[in-house]
Amino acid sequence: MAVSPPPMLSGGLPFIGHIPEMMRNRDRLFKRGHKELGDLFAVKLGPMNVAVITGAEYNKQFYMETDKSLSMKEGYEFLRASFGELFFTASAETYYNQRPVLQEAFRRERMVGYLNAMNIEVQAWLDSLGDSGKVDLTAEMLKLTQYVAGHAFIGKDFRNELDDQFWEHYKAISEALELILPTNLPLPKFFRRDRARPKMVKTMSEVVARRKQNPGQYDDLISVLLQTPCKDGAPMDEQTIINLFIGLIFAGHETTAGQGAWLLALLMQHPEHLERVMAEVNEHVPHGADVTHQMMSKLEYTYWAVDETTRLRPSADVQIRTVHTPLAVGQYQIPPGWRVMVNAANSHMLESQFSDPETFDPARYSPERGEGKNPFAIVGFGGGMHKCTGMNFAKNEMVVIAAKLFQQFEVELLSDDLRVVAGNGANHPSPVWVKYKRKPSAS
Ligand code: HEM
Known part of the structure; x- marks a missing residue:
């Protein structure tokens, strides 16, 4: 019978445990843990014990036990300080009450409007690049994914409704995300967050008020949130709608920007795969045309490249829960009060699941090879009930960006030392500098 807690990783310091190592490089810490102790080990972050798990079997348990013996609320407290409740x-009760509204916002039919916003904003970005030049795609993706989210969720007039100040405030909030330290310490970044939040809320209150006054004029995410009742039949209150909007921008912004930048970089680093992507793009998408849903359904290899990027460079590399009732995992028992973390980066590198796991190889998902079929082997978008609601949105956006960029430009990667930069919101690559030159439109 399972009675002892998971084995503690070596190297923890008195009182602070593994905090310094985690802050320096959590990927290296978790890789060391996996190498020393296997698929389940513990680290200590100050007073907190954290069980770190790897592999499809334990990942499945993590997602299936969520909202049962495992809770999301406390583990994501650091998000609550920035984005509200x-x-x-x-609580799980509030979540299940609000869930139908979220599902409505990302219904398949709504994706047509979102795809339209993606095409317009990606093309506007490409047009703004001129005929040739040099850019850092990591920074460009941060801006572009903001515009796509703004356009998709608020409508084509979003630049008037969400001015530059809004994004500055958003930046202050997002920079204050803090995985380890208490979120109420008297630190400058927390003061900036607390000053920025009411200003963002004010802008959003005005956005909501305009839709309430003229409901017929808008068909956007805010209108959906205003019109769709929760499970209990009551409408969402305005504060929750505003929190949800800001929360969605956060959930979809840096994650997609980071993974999008990696997708472009990995394709440039592997010209043989870029060639296969471009062969199918050029076959199905006329040069410079909008990428329609029908065309997208033909871009199989491009979607595999997106999946391979999720596996190799997951932007949401850790997901967190708190243990409420004792949880038996393998031969161990994780006690109440402990945190549990899924570590995507380790799970995605298991040789038992992926051949030659360090290699960027989109063809591994082809029906003949069939890798990654286990829904809990690749967990870059989570799993189970709470699996990312915006996954298709994000994947489509990355496909539109890659297809349009490489179809319209010759792009050469200049940065040769790319590395993962860990963020508290999401991981992203170090600057991806490229040289680009517009292709003649007939090519
Ligand atoms: C590459 C981009 C993205 C990545 C890597 C990503 C990753 C994730 C992960 C790992 C989770 C599960 C968290 C957990 O179980 O602890 C999640 C949940 C979620 N994501 Fe995403 N996400 C991305 C894009 C988006 C976008 C574009 C949106 C919406 C605009 C979005 C909205 C959400 C929402 C609402 C949830 C919560 C789902 C629930 O609890 O039911 N995400 N995401």
Whole structure:
């Protein structure tokens, strides 16, 4: 019978445990843990014990036990300070009450409007690049994914409704995300967050008010949130709608920007795969045309490249829960009060699941090879009930960006020392500098 807690990783310091090592490089810490102790080990972050798990079997247990013996609320407390009380930063009861509204916002039919916004904003970005030049794609993706989210969720007039100040405030909030330290310490970044939040809320209150006054004029995410009742039949209150909007921008912004930048970089680093992507793009998408849903369904290899990027460079590399009732995992028992973390980076590198796991190889998902079929082997978008609601949105956006960029430009990668930069919101690559030159439109 399972009675002892998971084995503690060596190297923890008195009182602070593994905090310094985690802050320096959590990927290296978790890789060391996996190498020393296997698929389940513990680290200590100050007073907190954290069980770190790897592999499809334990990942499945993590997702299936969520909202049962495992809770999301406390683990994501650091998000609550920035984004308020909603979905998984609230109680499971609140989450299940609000869930139908979220599902409505990402219904398949709504994706047509979102795809239209993606095409317009990606093309506008490409047009703004001129005929040739040099850019850092990591920084460009941060801006572009902001515009796509703004356009998709608020409509084509979003630049008037969400001015530059809004994004500055958003930046202050997002920079204050803090995985380890208490979020109420008297630190400058927390003061900046607390000054920025009310200003963002004010802008959003005005956005909501305009839709309430003229409901017929808008068909956007805010209108959906205003019109769709929760499970209990009551409408969402305005504060929750605002929190949800800001939360969605956060959930979809840096994650997609980071993974999008990696997708472009990995394709440039592997010209043989870029060639296969471009062969199918050029076959199905006329040069410079909008990428329609029908065309997208033909871009199989491009979607595999997106999946391979999720596996190799997951932007949401850790997901967190708190143990409420004792949880038996393998031969161990994780006690109440402990945190549990899924570590995507380790799970995605298991030789038992992936051949030659360090290699960027989109063809591994072809029906003949069939890798990654286990839904809990690749967990870059989570799993189970709370699996990312915006996954298709994000994947489509990355496909539109890659297809349009490489179809319209010759792009040469200049940075040769790319590395993962860990963020508290999401991981992203170090600057991806490229040289680009517009292709003649007939090519
Ligand atoms: C590459 C981009 C993205 C990545 C890597 C990503 C990753 C994730 C992960 C790992 C989770 C599960 C968290 C957990 O179980 O602890 C999640 C949940 C979620 N994501 Fe994403 N996400 C991305 C893009 C988006 C976008 C574009 C949106 C919406 C605009 C979005 C909205 C959400 C929401 C609402 C949830 C909560 C789902 C629930 O609790 O039911 N995400 N995401």
